[in-house]
């Protein structure tokens with residue numbers, strides 16, 4: 685994989701970061717992100733939730749932002765959403781050991797309802813500032829396939845006009861020879877009891893297409 689890093693690199697997503705991607709290896713980026721104060725979201729969160737997984741993975745999964753469980757654990761996709769993702773990955777013949785898994789935004793944003801911390805969506809400026817870390821992860825890992833989980837990640841990858849309902853599961857070319865696809869976020873599936881089985885089947889089918897790779 686070092687050979688891949690010797691060649692030029694093109695940022696592959698439609699929406700650019702508002703700040704330059706920090707330099708460094710994944711390990712040093714993780715440490716730097718742990719001290720990030722570039723937007724206000726660090727103030728109420730417990731810790732930065734940086735990406736995890738194979739440092740030279742061909743396939744990168746990009747979720748939206750950490751939730752309550754991820755904030756406490758410091759890892760993306762844990763708790764019920766992580767369990768649902770693991771179930772769908774297994775059905776598609778994938779396991780996390782072959783993937784790099786991260787989020788578009790690295791700190792948990794929430795509002796208090798009594799003692800419960802309920803997710804709030806990072807705004808466009810917070811997303812744009814935080815994309816510096818996703819850009820740095822993409823530069824270091826250099827995946828050839830990127831799967832966006834949820835609308836926030838899908839719009840970052842393919843632009844604001846992207847519609848998950850109509851376009852999930854479609855391979856789309858991204859800059860730099862990268863191929864991208866978007867699908868449902870497991871949390872969104874858990875929040876939609878009436879559509880849970882249908883969307884879980886769609887997530888699994890999309891993951892199977894993602895694992896198979898684009899037809900060239």
Ligand code: SF4
Nearest residue numbers: 720723725790791814
């Ligand atoms: S959300 Fe992102 S940009 Fe904002 S403080 Fe956290 S790591 Fe930095």
